[in-house]
Amino acid sequence: MLNRFKKILSVLRIFRSLKVQLFLVLVLIGSLPPMLLRHEILRSYEDRAVSVRVLDVQNQFKILADHLITYDYLRDTSSETINTELEQLSNLYDGRVLVIDKNFRIIKDTYGIAEGKTIVSKEVLEAFRGIGTYNYDKSNAYIEITTPIGLTATTANNSILDAMATTVAPDEVTLADGVLLTSVSTDTIITTMEILSDNSAMYLLTIFAFLLALSLFLCTIMTSPFDRLTQAVKGMKEGFIEEPIAIRDYTETEHVVDAFNQVLGRMQALDKSRQEFVANVSHELKTPITSMKVLADSLVGQDNVPVELYQEFMTDITGEIDRESKIIDDLLSLVKMDKTEAKLVINKIDINQLLEILMKRLRPIARRGNVELTLECIRDVEADIDEVKLSLAISNLVENAIKYNKEGGWVKVTLDADHMYFTVVVEDSGWGIPEDSLHYIYERFYRVDKSHSREIGGTGLGLAIAKNAVMLHKGTIQVESVVGEGSTFTVKIPIKYVEQEEFKA
Numbered sequence: 111m112l113n114r115f116k117k118i119l120s121v122l123r124i125f126r127s128l129k130v131q132l133f134l135v136l137v138l139i140g141s142l143p144p145m146l147l148r149h150e151i152l153r154s155y156e157d158r159a160v161s162v163r164v165l166d167v168q169n170q171f172k173i174l175a176d177h178l179i180t181y182d183y184l185r186d187t188s189s190e191t192i193n194t195e196l197e198q199l200s201n202l203y204d205g206r207v208l209v210i211d212k213n214f215r216i217i218k219d220t221y222g223i224a225e226g227k228t229i230v231s232k233e234v235l236e237a238f239r240g241i242g243t244y245n246y247d248k249s250n251a252y253i254e255i256t257t258p259i260g261l262t263a264t265t266a267n268n269s270i271l272d273a274m275a276t277t278v279a280p281d282e283v284t285l286a287d288g289v290l291l292t293s294v295s296t297d298t299i300i301t302t303m304e305i306l307s308d309n310s311a312m313y314l315l316t317i318f319a320f321l322l323a324l325s326l327f328l329c330t331i332m333t334s335p336f337d338r339l340t341q342a343v344k345g346m347k348e349g350f351i352e353e354p355i356a357i358r359d360y361t362e363t364e365h366v367v368d369a370f371n372q373v374l375g376r377m378q379a380l381d382k383s384r385q386e387f388v389a390n391v392s393h394e395l396k397t398p399i400t401s402m403k404v405l406a407d408s409l410v411g412q413d414n415v416p417v418e419l420y421q422e423f424m425t426d427i428t429g430e431i432d433r434e435s436k437i438i439d440d441l442l443s444l445v446k447m448d449k450t451e452a453k454l455v456i457n458k459i460d461i462n463q464l465l466e467i468l469m470k471r472l473r474p475i476a477r478r479g480n481v482e483l484t485l486e487c488i489r490d491v492e493a494d495i496d497e498v499k500l501s502l503a504i505s506n507l508v509e510n511a512i513k514y515n516k517e518g519g520w521v522k523v524t525l526d527a528d529h530m531y532f533t534v535v536v537e538d539s540g541w542g543i544p545e546d547s548l549h550y551i552y553e554r555f556y557r558v559d560k561s562h563s564r565e566i567g568g569t570g571l572g573l574a575i576a577k578n579a580v581m582l583h584k585g586t587i588q589v590e591s592v593v594g595e596g597s598t599f600t601v602k603i604p605i606k607y608v609e610q611e612e613f614k615a
């Protein structure tokens with residue numbers, strides 16, 4: 111039972127295919143008009159053939175009716191001429207002729223079986239009123255036609271009027287003297303129709319076969335861009351296609367392809383930046399090790415090395431170890447920041463207090479560089495932040511402001527807020543950043559002056575960490591700088607943290 115159900119489902123799934131749907135629509139739209147046309151042609155042929163036959167028979171029988179009057183056949187049916195004529199007409203139309211008199215009595219039946227019997231029907235009564243009728247009985251393949259014989263004025267107490275249940279003034283009515291009731295076979299019409307029907311069915315079948323082939327061809331052509339698109343995506347998945355896809359047959363495929371190429375571009379850029387990052391990390395981690403190796407080798411390679419030289423080289427090696435460990439610390443911080451915002455530990459924090467603590471920690475570094483460090487809080491701010499991550503971001507900015515400053519320079523940190531955001535501005539009187547470098551300073555391992563930055567203990571990761579931390583808080587970071595005059599970093603963070611499902615930094 112379950113298997114059968116699954117089978118049915120898998121068959122039904124075929125109809126979800128665009129190709130199948132298109133094929134069915136084309137076949138349906140293509141086959142309907144010829145089918146309707148065939149039906150219409152057959153129907154109008156039948157109508158036309160029947161009405162021509164009726165007209166023909168009515169004309170013949172009108173002449174016959176006149177002859178009947180001439181020969182007074184209604185009173186005396188012995189006339190050979192009329193009987194022969196009746197037989198001839200009955201043979202000609204492959205049918206039966208009844209002659210009915212005023213009393214509804216059949217006075218002549220060409221089949222010879224109903225003579226003397228009485229017949230009253232709606233059509234016969236109509237004919238007595240002078241109206242010839244016809245009735246096409248399709249299932250029994252004959253047409254029944256009535257023809258009035260002669261018309262004379264009649265009196266009120268007439269049996270015909272009684273049968274009609276009509277009461278009229280005697281001198282107002284003209285009634286027929288008799289009625290000719292003829293059954294005409296429509297076999298010839300039906301045979302012609304059958305031939306027509308068979309022939310048209312053959313044409314229809316040919317058209318249908320052609321239509322199937324054409325529809326199959328058309329829907330294969332029309333859906334081919336989608337097949338090519340699937341192939342291209344598959345090729346990309348398997349790794350042997352790396353160029354952007356170019357299938358621009360339809361606006362729809364163009365949109366899909368554009369969106370796909372954008373995703374591909376992003377993935378390639380990500381992959382490139384990942385490779386660059388790995389290369390940079392290896393390089394940065396190797397540099398202190400190489401220095402240490404050179405220092406250690408030169409000590410090992412000399413005999414009787416003076417203690418002072420040992421001390422000097424060991425101090426250098428310690429410095430390199432510190433550098434290595436700083437790079438590893440920064441890398442770990444960056445990796446933590448790279449993860450999703452779910453990793454944020456949000457608490458309501460007094461930002462003024464947080465900045466005071468940071469200043470206290472950084473003041474000794476500033477003092478060592480002979481830089482004056484001040485904090486100005488324009489407003490008291492409490493905000494939803496991850497204390498550890500945001501502290502790291504701000505202290506990186508302030509450390510940079512101290513590091514890249516002049517002897518006797520200053521660093522000013524300002525806290526302000528409006529009803530939605532708080533801003534921390536870190537301003538310095540330092541070297542400034544060249545305009546063409548402003549674009550890159552947030553990139554990992556980017557340094558304006560590589561050797562100098564390294565000398566003063568830079569890893570090139572500080573601003574990348576700061577930016578990631580700010581982005582995780584859904585904030586912004588901006589910089590303005592003039593070489594030789596100083597730089598201003600402005601961090602803007604929402605006071606209320608609103609979690610969003612798919613927010614990505």
Ligand code: ADP
Nearest residue numbers: 510511514542557558563568569570571572573
């Ligand atoms: P680093 O560890 O080298 O300081 P960062 O990512 O913190 O790395 O900074 C990147 C580069 O931007 C620095 O090497 C420095 O050249 C420049 N920079 C950052 N902050 C400042 C600043 N306040 N004044 C001048 N240059 C700066």
